[in-house]
Amino acid sequence: MAKATRRRIMQRRTVLQGLACVPTGLAVSSLAQAADHAAAPPQPETARPADVTTTPPRQWGPGAPPGYTPDPDVIVIDRSFRDLLFGAATLHRVWDQGTWLEGPAWSAEGRYLLLSDTVTSRQYRYLWETGEVTVFRPESYHSNGNTFDYQGRQISCEHFLRRVIRWEHDGSVRVLADRYEGHALNSPNDVIAHPDGSIWFTDPGYGDGFTEGHADEPGGEANPDGHIRWRIGEELIGELGGVKRQADHTFRIDPSGRIECVLTQEQLPNPNGLCFSPDHSRLYVISSGKQPGGYGHEGDQAVHVYDVHKDNTLSNPRLFTNMHFQGVQMGPDGMKADIFGNLWCGASGPLGLCGVFVFNPEGQLIGRIRLPHGVSNLTFGGPKRNWLFMCAGESLYRLQVNTQGAGAA
Incomplete structure (x- = not known):
């Protein structure tokens, strides 16, 4: 018997033996489905974005197996970044019950991390001793940025x-x-404290919508045609804030209470996150992308830096980083400086690139932290200020590091 003939008989026998283990109806149905599948044209696969950033797939949250060390999602680009890391530390997702988390700030006195959910209009706190996350304020008026002053x-x-x-x-x-x-403010976004008692904050228009605040009255930049029912929600609180979007500003509140503009919309459109260098001689400000009612004054999604003088004026404006990475324009949001002057910046972008970008004082990218969601804001906390807390979408992440945060919160 020819080898080819024997091979066909053996293949047929193998198929029949397999069908003998299957109920008759199911076997016939399976064969019919196989025939239909063979006759039908191949269907394109549905695109499924990956939900992890490492291979093998990483598991997050309580009960997840211990991560590898060094953590594969903490990426050293320059040798100096290794000095800022605790080699035995791994990334942890400590909570995932938010909607859009923002404004993490560490309370040294209370030993808790404060954070805002801008969409549900609540504030939460992460308790250091237990790791529990509890509702801190059930109504926060859609709070965003938080900080603690030097008192x-x-x-x-x-x-x-x-x-x-x-x-x-x-x-x-x-x-x-x-x-x-x-004029009423737009939607104060991020805020920082200065040792002299002043408060500095940005005022873009990201809250000029019903998702994170309330829309403008008809004719305002965020409601030009009046289609948005801007007063809906007023009954929940009893009053509205300002009712029409103004120009973007970066402000300073003097200890006396006087408010002064330190950067105009023309000087820096769409200001978002901001922070000081450790010695307060520099101010870093992020210019974000287009927002409701932007009408052309779109930011460049970059980090800018200014010299701060004793009279609180700014000078020498310059680009710190354009946030371009691997051909992609990343979307920076919030940032904090560590005691060595390095800048830790949260950013959104494609999966595998989004997370935290770390720059040295000269603006060189020295390291990255990959997360499965873009990071809106971050801060250093813990009793020694050596834990990095990151707000990413509905989740809060943490990583122990070998540096400390600069500033009060």
Whole structure:
């Protein structure tokens, strides 16, 4: 018998033996389906974006197996970044019940991490001793950025009421800023404290919409045609903040309460995250992308730096980094400096690229932290300020590092 004939008989016998183990109806059905599949044209596969950044797939959250060390998602680009890392540390997702988390700030007195959910209008706190995340304020007026001043008082930016407030030690609330030159603010976004008692914040228009605040009245930049029912939600709180978007500004609130503009819209459109260098001689500000009612004054999605003088004026504007990486324009949001002057910047972008970008004081990219979601904002916390906390979408991540955060929070 020819070899080819024997091979066909053996293949047929193998198929029949396999069918003998299957109920008759199922076998016939399977054969029919196979025939139909063979006759039908091949269907294109549905694109499925990856949900991990490492191979083998990484598991996140409680109960996940221990990560590898050194962590494959903590990427050393320059040797100097290795000195900022604790080699035995791995990335952890510590909570994933938010919607869009922002404004992480460490309370040294309370030993907790404060964070905002800008969409659900709540503030949460991560308790250091237990790792538990609890509701801190069930109504935060769509707060975004938070910080603690050098007296330990909480300062928050409220999108819905379009103002910056401070919680005093006796539990009362003081409005630090809600107007400038007779005009209501837009939606204060990020805020930082200075040792001289001043408060610096950015005021773009990201809260000029019903997702994270309330829209403008008809005719405003974020509601030019009046189609948005801008007063819906007013009954939940009893009052609205400003009702029409103004120009973008970066502001300073003097300890006396006087509000002054340090950067105009023309000097830096769409200001977002900001932070000082450790010695407060530099101010870093992010110019973000287009937002509701932008009408052409779109930012360049880059980090800019300015010299800060004793009279609080800024000079020598220059580009710190354009946030281009591997041919992609990343979207920076919030940032913090460490005690050595390195800048840790959260960014959105394609999976595998998004996460945290770390630059040395000269603007050189020295390291990255990959996460499965873009990072809106971050801060250093823990009793020694050597834990990096990162807000990424609905989740909070942490990583122990070998440096400390600069500044009060």
